[in-house]
Amino acid sequence: MTTTHADTVATRSLIGRYLRQLAIDTQYVLLGFPIGLITLVVAITGFAVGVGTAIIWIGLPILVGTLMFARGFAITERARIGPVLRRPSPHPIYKSNRGQGFLRRTLGPLSDGQTWLDWTHAVFRFIPNIIGFCFVVVWWALALGGLTYPLWDWTVPHPPDNYELHELLGFQDTAATRILLNFAIGVFFAGTLSWVVRGAALMEAWFAHGMLVSMFTLHQQVLAAEEARDVARLQKAAAVSAEAVALRRLERDIHDGPQQRLVRLAMDLGRAEQQFADDPERARAIVAEALTQTRETLDELRALSRGIAPPILVDRGLQAALTALAGRCTVPVDLDTPPMERLEPGVESTAYFIVAEALTNVAKHSHASEVQVSVQRIATGLIVTVADDGIGGASLAKGHGLAGLDDRVRAAGGVLSVDSPEGEGTRLTAALPL
Template sequence: MPSVEDMTISYAGAPAAPTIAPARRYLRQLGVDTQYVLLGFPLGLITLVLCITGFATGIGTAIIWIGLPLLAGSLAMSRGFAHLERLRIGPVLRRRIPHPHYRASKSQSWVGKMFSPLADGQSWLDLVHGIFRFIPSTIAFCFVFTWWVGTLGGLTYAAWDWALPHPPENQDLPELLGFDDTALIRVTFYLVMGLFFAVTLIPVVRGSALLEAQFARGLLTGVDELRQQVADANAARDTALGQKAAAVSAEATALRKLERDIHDGPQQRLVRLAMDLGRAEQQFATDPELARATVAEALSQTRETLDELRALSRGIAPPILVDRGLQAALTALAGRCTIPVDLDAPVFERLNPAVESTAYFVVAEALTNVAKHSHASEVQVSVQRITTGLLVTVADDGVGGASLAKGHGLAGLDDRVKAAGGVLAVESAEGEGTRLTAALPL
């Protein structure tokens, strides 16, 4: 579950990314891809020779134990080449390449640390990449080198055609084409070929670079990325289970509170109303005036009961929230509070009903707690739309001491916020007031 700081990190606003013209972006990517492929060919040669030599020597001499240190050294060397390759493929793939998890040695001795790469799967994948990377590197190098030579040579051929030896000219071809100059035909042909290579240069170079880069990514980070995806899926499942449990707990808490409020309020008044009406029925025969007074008192009890029922219905689903939105509902809520409320809730577009309902209940429960327990003289309520969602803050200058721990009044509110996928934080030092912050995702 993310923290409030994580969800509000973009509140101040991040600087917009600089826009680059498409032509400049393509040309810059062309340069990145070209240098990646051209440099990858000699690196692939060096890596192939060193890795296959170290691996073959280590395997061949492993029977006399000398090969084990050689094999461990080859794995360590291939890890170094793998680190370099991860740095190189990042600009090609236009993404940050994560550093994979290598198995740490549990041994404290230098011998155990030296041989730890032998038990690490990623180190072996690095070695496999070092041995077989020459295949995609060679293919990519052939295409990139050919296309660059074809582009530059074809477009500039007219400038150095004079310096090349040419065989005796065949006069039949110029006459057939209607030209008198064989050199013009030759220059035109090479210019057309140069234009063809130039037009197809970017996709060919891009495809060649991606071929080599994706091969490296699959071996150097693919397993670790798959492991991270599994971990993220498990974390998402745990978060969903936590939200489900929080929703069940919040619902149970709300039902218990509603049951308690009905029992302590309207139910008691209805019992008294029934008793008053029964007494009035008996008094009509003996003392009509006293019966009328009893009925009048019963009518007063009826009005008070209706007011309490309306208050309870507003707590369940306030009509103003559904009809007019969060800002109007919070304004009405602040007007009913017994403590002066400084409300900062600008009008913005309607949000998801679940988000609006949760934000409303956060403020309603917080104001109720402030009125009952804080002894505050003022409370400030702020609702802000941020990049990551909705930020609700309720701060008072009361006695403090509030807590999200189980058994306290805010525990049910915390469950309600978690059920909506948000987080709730409370700062409430003794004697310094309380600041409640809820971050709700949209």
């Protein structure tokens, strides 16, 4: 079988990564032993002296200095474990006492939990350091010594050969047997060297990670969970508010429109019923007017239904629904909606509601001569923009017409912004996540 150039390159790359990781793990363990010894002595001595002399106040600066010493070595250790664990280690945020008095700033490390974890690591890191150091030194020594034994066997004095024992065991050439045996030992330790060194390095690195990084990571995860919970609560409140606003508006529109027409229709039909016997022509005129009111009522109900869930949006998608919406607007609309695949129903409904509400406000309040509507899909979401050249002055504050729209967008997990300086038009931008 022929070896291709690509196979050769891949093999060299694999060997290179193996040797590079072996060198990283070896230097990490070997340097960890003297560093761990230094931190152990300084951390215990400084703590003992600081606590012992704290009663006369001189011990407090010593204790703070010891903690800052431990913090410095902890920062160094976080940088050292990155190549071993093959990922960067986050740097925790220590307690800040800026803007406070000199004494509080000086003694601030005494109340910082992460700094005490750094000191604890400085004290107990020597345990995995010495274990890993012993294994790595022994494995490297036996691997190198065994593989190179044929080169220096002649320099080692050997006891007189026991020929009777050799004959009993079946050995013929004692020197060759000794060299072969030591070389085999070297091959074994060289073959298992990377596993042992890697295991020792990971043992020390994960111990350091647990003491110096894990608590901070856990704290960050708790903060992220609390933030997500707060966002969920805000979205829920926004959804409830948007739903309440929509229901009130629907109730008002039904009360002011179709309901009044139906009441009048019932009254007209009642009058027509009474006049059929005495004045048939007048009754027919009333019925004809009632039919006209019935058609107008149906048109209003269709308009209301389009505001809730237009059939064209469900059947043909957002682009077709916005095209129909722009065609019904009393202000000329420049619509930019490139073809896109169907989105989630909730996203399409929210985007349609944004444009519909914005166009309604433009037609009622802006005195604009033109409005531009753009819907663009990006990698992370949907960007909906509605801009007009009207009088401006729009706001998202409570009590304004766009407050309910802001609730609707936040309920969908999006963000709504309004730029509406007086006399310069209004630009409404909504970002909806997908």
